[in-house]
Amino acid sequence: MARAYNFSAGPAILPEEVLKQAQAELLDFNGTGMSIMEMSHRGKDYSAVHQEAKDNLKKLLNIPDNYSVLFMTGGASTQFSLIPMNLLGEGQTADYITAGAWSSKAIKAAKKLGISVNELANTAKDVPTRVPGNDLEFTPGAAYVHICSNETISGAQVKEFPKTDAPLIADMSSDILSRPLDVSQFGMIYAGAQKNLAPAGVTLVIIRNDLAEKSPDTLPELFQYKHFMENDSLSNTIPTFPVYMIMLVTRWLLEKGGLEGVQKMNEEKAAKLYAAIDASDFYNGTAVPEFRSPMNVTFRLPTEDLEAQFVKEAAAKGMTSLKGHRSVGGIRASIYNAFPAAGVDALIEFMKEFEAANA
CATH class of the missing domain: 3.40.640.10 (Type I PLP-dependent aspartate aminotransferase-like (Major domain))
Known part of the structure; x- marks a missing residue:
């Protein structure tokens, strides 16, 4: 598996x-x-x-x-x-x-x-x-x-x-x-x-x-x-x-080079994902840019129905647990230290496909 x-x-x-x-x-x-x-x-x-x-x-x-x-x-x-x-x-x-x-x-x-x-x-x-x-x-x-x-x-x-x-x-x-x-x-x-x-x-x-x-x-x-x-x-x-x-x-x-090394990896992963959000009118980041977390990237889609569909289709592609916390809804991608850069790339590619199909 x-x-x-x-x-x-x-x-x-x-x-x-x-x-x-x-x-x-x-x-x-x-x-x-x-x-x-x-x-x-x-x-x-x-x-x-x-x-x-x-x-x-x-x-x-x-x-x-x-x-x-x-x-x-x-x-x-x-x-x-x-x-x-x-x-x-x-x-x-x-x-x-x-x-x-x-x-x-x-x-x-x-x-x-x-x-x-x-x-x-x-x-x-x-x-x-x-x-x-x-x-x-x-x-x-x-x-x-x-x-x-x-x-x-x-x-x-x-x-x-x-x-x-x-x-x-x-x-x-x-x-x-x-x-x-x-x-x-x-x-x-x-x-x-x-x-x-x-x-x-x-x-x-x-x-x-x-x-x-x-x-x-x-x-x-x-x-x-x-x-x-x-x-x-x-x-x-x-x-x-x-x-x-x-x-x-x-x-x-x-x-991995200690905390300086892992910080660099975290910032690179988060920067790519936030750039994909900002490049689209379909996705909307929920945090003020200067306070955006590199650990938990939160964003919304135009409707809650689309968010539910997004989570379901992403899971079918092996990208799990993207549903936002029940108290706020939306999408949350937690990309902690151990999260691989390839997973961020896969999510960004899926986001583009999903937007093209549903915008």
Whole structure:
């Protein structure tokens, strides 16, 4: 069976080389006669995987020594609650920048805890979609500022992060490891694995050590960043297979030239697809051009019936998961790090054929 061009926003495409290596090692990892999924998370074979996954992330992102790499569970959505529970002290407030569905969920989770939060800007319902600019008035003495770097549903990305006095916390679930970053600009970065890192099941947290130390002792230990930092994320059974996949994916990224190399590939793929959209009156991009995401390309056709037909005919040609999120409709082509350039070319060719037949 031929591999599909999987445009899913997540769980998303993984590098074919990585999948083949995981397949080859599935029954016998490292000559042990066991799968990595069957091993103790405290054994020497898994320990080497755990350490390499962290080391590779540190190399790719040039993570400073005063930060810790944590492997947690519950996805990014759990972090929406854990962040204020860990980092918002009594009498403090936090600033939130809302640009779409995921940052809206983050502030909703914080408010549900009865915590004081200040929404600096909200562009979640703007059409065309965009993210707020950097002309924001931050709250003096805020515990942190929260932002979502790439809104998967709307297809809008933060191009330049705001400079803040308070620790900047970013949900990077859908564009983690897609471009170089200055990690020292952030107090914390977090990301669900299932878009650019690995299968679902593990959540990456990169946190400045002094922030992790703020975790209140009254929180259950498995809710505390401090506890994960002090125990190298190993105080209970970790999802070993997703961490193993992070190790393989980060190896692959290093082989591709690191984040500078993968950014170049991502920009080339996205530029071709956006150019095809802009060259046509039949297709209409939904994000303001200066905020267009290179990860999630969103566009509309003249009618919803044509969009449904487009999705159906594309799937018949091996191009899957192009239907936009149910909350906004339209078409969404997610072209993460591992998405092949040939798949973008195939989509563009299909777009031309579909327009010629239906315009």
